Amino acid sequence: MSFAIETRDLNYSYARDRKSVNNLSLQVPSGSIYGFLGPNGAGKTTTIRLLTGMLLSDKDNVFIQGKSLQKNLPEIFSSMGTLIEMPSLYLHLSGKENLRLIATMRGIPRNRIDDALQTAGLAAVANKKAKQYSLGMKQRLGIAMAMLSDPELLILDEPANGLDPTGIIEVRELLIRLNKERGKTIFVSSHLLGEVEKTCTHIGIIHHGIMRYNGTLEQMKASAYTAADVIFKVPGAEHWLPQITPQYPYAKTQGSDEITLPATSREEVTHINQQLVRMNIPVAGIQLRGGLEEWFMHIIDQEKDKQIL
């Protein structure tokens, strides 16, 4: 399988005693939308800076489309479009001029500029100074600049940051369209799980500089399920618990009418339910707790636990 981005044991530290990126190994398959997830301060931006050569790691361990990043600077940027943090624009120039600047630096024909403006929905304000743009327009201009040369790989750092819901949807749709229609590989960082879940095909989770998870969305959803609890609504839960514990030692009561049990699959939930009914326990309802969010918190907690220990 070819990777659009691959890192092998990537390390970086700003200060001597604390690693911002710690042995990070990351694989972004070509053609994927890779969601790079982590809370604020997890090392997302540092990683992106390392991926884009803004920061250089001591070792040659970042590979873009199979080629070493460090050995191929700066021409490697020909196949790569980036948007790092807030879009950096020349505010005294118009949207069109900003694009022309990129076209000049990349040595690409100017007729792409109008297409890019069209795609980004900025054709109407092309000659307005970027200073007068709304945040969403700036963000879209930033993306337009990143994809102006039609690169195979887009690296976007929090592209939805600070946008209103409409803006977020616009950006999301743009990314999906680019991926589906033009087959671009998109590496997008975010701290919003829901956003990633809706857009991405692959997920990586980073926390405290450590890669906590790297896989497809499907795998992640499956993993998330394994970490879920099943809640059986049982009136008078306290009364029934001693009957269950011999068979299910992890059963706990929660409030007066809920019993929770860990379950690892759908079949197991059905099985437990049958057992409880056989024990004449009045199950009034079954509810699954957890999912991605829970799982995500769980992953981050692990890290916290480690730190406490």
Place this chain on the structure above:
Amino acid sequence: MKNFLSTHNRALKAEWLKLHHSGMLWFCLAAAAFIPAFHTFVSFFESVGDLSPESGNKMIKMDFEIFTNFFFPVFLVIVMVRLVYMEHRFDTWKLIETQPVSKAAIYFSKWEIAAIISFCCLLTLLVVAFLGGLILQYGRPALGFDQSNVDWGYALQALTRFWIASLCIISIQYCLTVLVKSFALPLSIGLVAIFAGSFAQALGYMNWWPYSATQITSDTYGGAPNGDFLLSHEKISLISSLLFIWLGYQLYRRRSIKKAFLSPIKNLAVAVAVIAVFAFAISVVNKPVILERYNATVIAGEIKSSTPVTQVLLLRSPMMDTILTIPVTTDRFHISTDKEIALGIYLVKAGSQVSRVFMGSKDSIYLSISFNEESPVVKVSGTRAAENDYLVNGKRMDMEILSRHADNVNPSDYADDLIEYHNDGIRMLETFKTSDRIKPANDFIRLRKKLFATQALALADGFYPKVYASYFPNQELEFPEEINSLRASVSINSPELISFPQYRRYVTSVLREKSGNNDSLYFAMMKDSLQDPYTRDVIMYEAALSSVIKIKDSILRNKMMAGILLNMQTQTAKTKLAEANGRANSLHSGKPAFDFTAEALNGKQIKKFDFVSKYVVVEFRLGGCEPCKKESIFFKSLADRYTSPQLAFVSLSLDEDKKSWHKEANLTKENKVMQLFSKDDRKWISEAYGLTKISKFVMIDPKGNIINPQLPNPSEPEFEMILQKEIPLQRFNDN
């Protein structure tokens, strides 16, 4: 390097695009056009500086000088800070650094843009100054722009030098702005650096300071004394530009001083090595040089003049004997001679221009003489460039000032003052360098050191004893030991100094003091104590010449002259002295007065013959001594009272400076005294009428003969008595 070359053009184009709407080009235009435009505007109302002739060139020069002295470095600092802050402000670095363009190309193209802006700014200034000249040519014809062509080669050389001087400011400021990511701080640092440089320049220090580079170029607008295209500070600017581009690029690439230059240890080693190489290069360029003597004695040069000059004379002061006659063909001259030319000061005479030049055998001297009615301009280059530059521009202590601060000062304090002045003078001499780092040769330094000693001793032994005697009568004058050591360093027998007037003054003052003001003893002492014949003759000649003027009794004078001439060996001195005595003899009543030529206030030429049929009272004025000014007032009041068509009061100025005469004479326009400015050779007329440094009044009859060669001062009653007695006028308008 390959990446740099292949991506440089794209980076440069992108940098150029960024200037759109940034106001930078307008800023450049406004900064450059302001001074010449303002100059043009003001010139409609009054003359700014002295423009004519060469108005076009002078206007360009003046505008360049004003601009580059202070505004230009400030402009450069602002430009650089703005160019870089444009990226800092919204962190667009990360945008341009993730483009397929090498970082070196990004860094260097920004520098190039600044250099281009700097060049455009200077070019705009040149063009606007030229256009201003064109406007004035039609708007104010009086300024003489129509008669002057702009010397474009000269102007473009200056432009290029200013531009090169600006490069280092750009590079350092760039480095600084990349390091400090704010707007105000690098701007302030730049401004402080400019101010600090200005102060240091004013005090004569740090003539390598990069932020003063354009200012130093401005001070040496005409170029290096020895004709190099670039002065050393400009070469330093080029070299340090390269250094700071490298340093700045390392900082930019690695983000911090520590990562760029300190760690890992390899970077430190590289940085130290690079800085060492550049420091060495700068020290080589900055090192003063002493020029070697040439293998022949050569005098060459060029003359810029509207009237043709056929020959250039090399004369020896004070007798003005001709050492060399150099023919001039098509405004150029060149001579190589085997004649022994003693090291010293000579006079170069071309047409009516006389200027000083220091030289000797085995020197190759180039003289650029440009004729200018107001002020002679002679530039000396060649093997004695530094020595002649020192004589014109060197900062020197005016030791003569101590002749005004001697009253009631005890010998040890006076000696301290003398020694301090003496030592300061030597320090300045030894540290003197031309703007292109040439030091005077050691033979010159030796001579000058002796001269400092003679100056100090002229005061200590010639002047101070008289003052001392009047304040401390009956006391033995005793100087501290330092003065004795000065005495040991020089004696009155120093023939190598004879061309310097300071030495001659020293000898005469010492001998005067010894002879106790007895003339015959004075001349006898010269004969006995001066061993070198030429030196003796020169000293005698000068002393005799002043006696010729002083002694009015012709019998007494002729007798003394005969004695002096007998003791002289140099033929020129003898001839000249005999001539002077002859003139003195003929300068008495009944003999025809010498003709003089002069210019009146309205520009009309006046000659002595113009006064035929009138009695003329002439006041010969030489500059403005205070008692002379007082006498002038009496002279004018007499002119007001004695008005008659048969009598003319004439004030003939022998001032060097025509402008100051014009200014002064204009104030007294309504006066009855006719104000004239002498057009004669100063030396000739002074000798003809036996003039000294104070005003002299001569009366001439209607036939042009002298009635009285030396009237008393007008403030004295005798003046009026002689006037009434000699002039047979029936009646004076006595009001």
